[in-house]
Amino acid sequence: MEHVNAHKACNYYKKHQSLFLEGSFPRGVFCINEGMVKVFQRGDEGKEQIIHIAKAGEMVGFRSMFSETPYRVAAETLEESNICFISKDDFLNMMDSNPVLRNGIIKELSKELSDRADFITNMAQKSVRERLAFTMIILLEIYDKEPINLSREDLANFVGTATETLIRLLKDFKEEGIIEVHTRKISVLNKEKLFSIAGK
Amino acid sequence: MEHVNAHKACNYYKKHQSLFLEGSFPRGVFCINEGMVKVFQRGDEGKEQIIHIAKAGEMVGFRSMFSETPYRVAAETLEESNICFISKDDFLNMMDSNPVLRNGIIKELSKELSDRADFITNMAQKSVRERLAFTMIILLEIYDKEPINLSREDLANFVGTATETLIRLLKDFKEEGIIEVHTRKISVLNKEKLFSIAGK
DNA sequence: TTTGAAATATGATGAAGGTCATTTTTTCAA
DNA sequence: TTGAAAAAATGACCTTCATCATATTTCAAA
Numbered sequence: 001m002e003h004v005n006a007h008k009a010c011n012y013y014k015k016h017q018s019l020f021l022e023g024s025f026p027r028g029v030f031c032i033n034e035g036m037v038k039v040f041q042r043g044d045e046g047k048e049q050i051i052h053i054a055k056a057g058e059m060v061g062f063r064s065m066f067s068e069t070p071y072r073v074a075a076e077t078l079e080e081s082n083i084c085f086i087s088k089d090d091f092l093n094m095m096d097s098n099p100v101l102r103n104g105i106i107k108e109l110s111k112e113l114s115d116r117a118d119f120i121t122n123m124a125q126k127s128v129r130e131r132l133a134f135t136m137i138i139l140l141e142i143y144d145k146e147p148i149n150l151s152r153e154d155l156a157n158f159v160g161t162a163t164e165t166l167i168r169l170l171k172d173f174k175e176e177g178i179i180e181v182h183t184r185k186i187s188v189l190n191k192e193k194l195f196s197i198a199g200k
Numbered sequence: 201m202e203h204v205n206a207h208k209a210c211n212y213y214k215k216h217q218s219l220f221l222e223g224s225f226p227r228g229v230f231c232i233n234e235g236m237v238k239v240f241q242r243g244d245e246g247k248e249q250i251i252h253i254a255k256a257g258e259m260v261g262f263r264s265m266f267s268e269t270p271y272r273v274a275a276e277t278l279e280e281s282n283i284c285f286i287s288k289d290d291f292l293n294m295m296d297s298n299p300v301l302r303n304g305i306i307k308e309l310s311k312e313l314s315d316r317a318d319f320i321t322n323m324a325q326k327s328v329r330e331r332l333a334f335t336m337i338i339l340l341e342i343y344d345k346e347p348i349n350l351s352r353e354d355l356a357n358f359v360g361t362a363t364e365t366l367i368r369l370l371k372d373f374k375e376e377g378i379i380e381v382h383t384r385k386i387s388v389l390n391k392e393k394l395f396s397i398a399g400k
Numbered sequence: 401t402t403t404g405a406a407a408t409a410t411g412a413t414g415a416a417g418g419t420c421a422t423t424t425t426t427t428c429a430a
Numbered sequence: 431t432t433g434a435a436a437a438a439a440t441g442a443c444c445t446t447c448a449t450c451a452t453a454t455t456t457c458a459a460a
Contacts, residue, residue, distance in 0.1 A: 041317055043324075109306070110267045113309065113313060127446075153407080161448085353437080367439055
């Protein structure tokens with residue numbers, strides 16, 4: 001940990017600031033101290049697909065660090081954030097000399113791999129309504145007790161649907177008493193029902 | 201390698217034989233010597249979503265080995281195969297003592313993570329026709345020079361569509377001269393066109 | 401406080417693709 | 431070789447959801 005602290009460079013990031021772009025080469029990892037970051041890909045027509053939303057305590061960007069290939073995803077803050085950067089070399093050294101860290105990383109990679117399998121299956125087999133419920137459950141964990149605070153467009157890009165469709169479904173959820181909306185902030189009133197819609 | 205050889209247990213598997221099921225606990229990894237294995241998830245209505253097709257030289261099942269949680273995917277041979285099993289303990293020991301192996305594994309995990317991000321974006325943003333083209337490109341690599349030999353159902357479950365829809369699209373591709381079909385075996389005649397349909 | 405731009409919302413429409421029913425072909429074991 | 435079951439193929443229909451157009455609200459800067 002001393003080693004980490006000696007080598008990390010922490011910075012303040014404002015809202016909608018980019019950490020890295022698709023196509024650029026990874027030079028290190030980003031540790032989120034405070035704030036939130038979306039990890040996404042741009043499809044052929046430029047529409048974003050959000051793959052993951054990382055919150056305080058998570059690391060972003062080590063995925064492609066080991067493969068010496070350019071990023072295929074981009075990352076950007078969703079809100080004001082405090083984020084530290086650890087260079088590739090430092091990080092790899094730490095991993096070599098620290099089995100606990102190493103195992104933690106591998107465990108984390110494995111978990112994400114499983115999460116993405118679920119994501120793929122959901123995308124392939126569920127309706128947008130079901131996917132929205134599923135997504136809200138994920139966001140509920142990410143935002144903890146806070147209301148979900150994402151633009152309609154980001155939310156649509158996470159669910160994988162058109163913004164208009166998402167807005168219509170939010171309206172349905174509101175009418176069904178599942179959520180409460182104050183401008184852009186969404187609070188979940190009936191978690192049970194979300195689970196039952198999401199299926200399983 | 202000596203160590204590996206001393207501890208692995210190789211077996212012959214016939215077609216459609218299960219390696220592990222969702223919900224079971226990982227006890228080791230499977231190395232495919234010969235043959236092919238599908239890794240899939242069953243959605244709520246039992247429909248399979250194929251996440252990955254592994255061929256000779258690949259390992260299957262180490263993903264959840266580090267997380268001490270049950271498999272969320274299942275694996276099953278697609279054809280007659282020869283597959284070795286290495287127990288969790290042996291494998292973890294090997295990883296601890298062999299940095300080269302270790303880095304290879306992490307690299308592989310990272311690569312799969314990126315592949316799955318692409319998969320998600322494709323699922324979310326592309327038409328079934330485009331996804332079929334994309335899937336055929338992947339299968340082209342897996343089957344190398346051999347014709348693609350998958351049931352229509354498996355193919356549909358990889359693309360993430362209904363079997364009927366897949367069959368109709370295959371017919372289109374056939375009529376457009378992109379593929380040639382002999383009963384269940386599919387040969388690609390026009391790779392270029394596949395790329396242009398898949399987009400990018 | 402006004403104002404313009406961005407975000408959100410709503411309506412109309414059509415196409416993509418899922419579902420169900422049925423037929424044809426293939427496979428494989430007796 | 432044949433018969434039954436599984437797989438593949440085709441047709442009809444209908445729901446879901448994307449797209450385009452437009453209206454309304456929110457927000458921040460002047």
